[in-house]
Amino acid sequence: MKWESAIKDYISYLRIERGLSQNTLENYKRDLTKLQRYLDTNEIRISPIKADKTLLQEFIYTVAKEVKPRSQARVISGLRGFFNYLVFEEYREDNPMELIESPKIGRKLPDTLSLEEIDKLIAAIDLSKPQGERNRTILETLYACGLRVTELTTLKLSDLYFKEGFISVTGKGDKQRFVPISEHTQKYINIYIDEIRTHIPVQAASTDTLFLNRRGKQLTRAMIFTIIKDLAIKAGIKKNISPHTFRHSFATHLLQNGADLRAIQQMLGHESITTTEIYMHLDRNHLADALLQYHPRSSH
Template structure:
């Protein structure tokens, strides 16, 4: 089998059988493309159904020599394992060459977070006199108030807002739905945007149900959300490198530091595994120091 046919079949499998989003499928495809590039560089070229474990080990060495960090290598490896699992299921290969392939050891990097005061500064820096001001405030309040991924925010629909009972329905990774509580600050900001501003804006056909729209009435892009947050960080003089995901990290960290149950946080974030949520159990040194001073009998 040639590479193009194998990749095309893999993409169809991810979409139809795994129900992955277009972003996830693109990420998997990029990973397989790297293996494809490596196989094409060999003499003779190695077809996907002819790859063996030794080839994959040489590929990992090749990726390492390109300077990719261990976490990136591990992600690529995960994509490759999914690719060969698909080929095994389709009887394209009779054994999985990636089965004994080991992932590189990686250290989990603690995510950057914002303090409550820093989040307030960013929100306060929004110019509410501009037409997009109310919308941008609602965006930041919802990101922090619900811990959403940026794609979940841009895909949020009016029909999935249950503000009267303080919940929103979110479409997460793999098209999995979950209910997330929403606080008063985010509800207030959303109502102002939806009831006082959005109703007066033109709306493009087919986009009527999306909460956050641009001035042309189309759904906002992920890039816009990134740029909004970068601009606000520059405006407030914030030195941290932040992104929309920083608000998600901050949401989870503040909940855990406040004593929230880890399983509840896992549910709200939409994590499949509790180990993914456990990264948010990091606490700053002053918090730990204060806890010991307050509660340890020998302090």
């Protein structure tokens, strides 16, 4: 068995059986290809079936010099999954990664924007330019619906159910969910569609795509990152922000204002409630307030 074919089969398995997103698949493939390149560079001729713990440990030590603990942990997790797959398919009897521990990493919590900071970012947009109206709508939609950046770029006109007050979102693994959308955000989307998008020469492949670039094509993930980074500089916001910051802020603000964690989980499209809890980094004062307000014996 060759590494190239084994990796290809594993990625196909993850796509078909596990329904993982394209971004996740690319990360797994990149890490496994890194191992393959390490073996080639060091002229180590060994198949995936024969690779042992000592060899893999040496590769991980090499990786550890180049990447942060979080990335190292991802590589280890990816390798563990790969060899589990080989065991599952009966190519191997054991997983050589079983006794290799991931580095201990602290929970990394992204920055959260306050409502005032979100308003500052929106105020920094130059609305005299056509893309300004589009960019304002993008920020309003990211924050109002808690979307991932890929969910935003792939949002379609046919996904908008404004009469019902929802949008249909295609999440990780092509899973569909309905997310409520406020009239406030609907208003900006309608302005963008009626006054800006209608004047763009739309490419055939993007006729149903909501947010377009000036050439009438779907916006890239990188473009959304650039828009937000540039606005943060203009607004004088020093935090390290990205499109995901709006999703995190969406979840945090909802919880702070009393929303149910399960409802937030559904809106974010998390399979596990544990994933949703990672977003919730409220300070102890807020938790104490919740106890005083809701616990039956707090007034005694």
